[in-house]
Amino acid sequence: MSIITFKSRAAGDVIMFGKVAKVLLAVIGKDPEDTRGIVTVVQLPGAIAALRDAVAADKARAPAVSEDSDDEDAPRGMEGPVALWQRAAPLIELMQYSLAEEQPVIWE
Structure with a gap:
């Protein structure tokens, strides 16, 4: 299982499992298969919008x-699956900062 770290001088690192990070890179x-890359300052607005x-x-x-559901088996909190929108939130925040x-975001 690989780990991908998104870095910027504007904020703290965002660390993700490779599978999720590759989806977000796409x-x-x-290219999700690139082991290193950059999102330039010029590319950031488009990346955030995407x-x-x-x-x-x-x-x-x-x-x-x-x-309020009466379904005892319904997933709640940490027991439920983590959605893409939840996984993307830290990366969006990093990109906004x-x-x-005016700092690029790199990943490796």
Whole structure:
């Protein structure tokens, strides 16, 4: 199992399992098989927009789960699967800080 770390001088590192990181790299138009790469400051607005679009699509596909549900077997909290939109949130935040500070994001 591989680990990919996203880095920027604007914020702390975001560390992800390779499988998830590769999905997010593909979403922003980067080659998921590249072991290292960069999202330039110029590319950051497009990357953030692409991730936000993927998050919106993921939320639209997810079934609505009510906290008041009587279903004892329904996953809640840490017991349920982690959705793409939840996994993308730290990367979006890193990219937003990077854009504000005009710093690129690299991964390795």
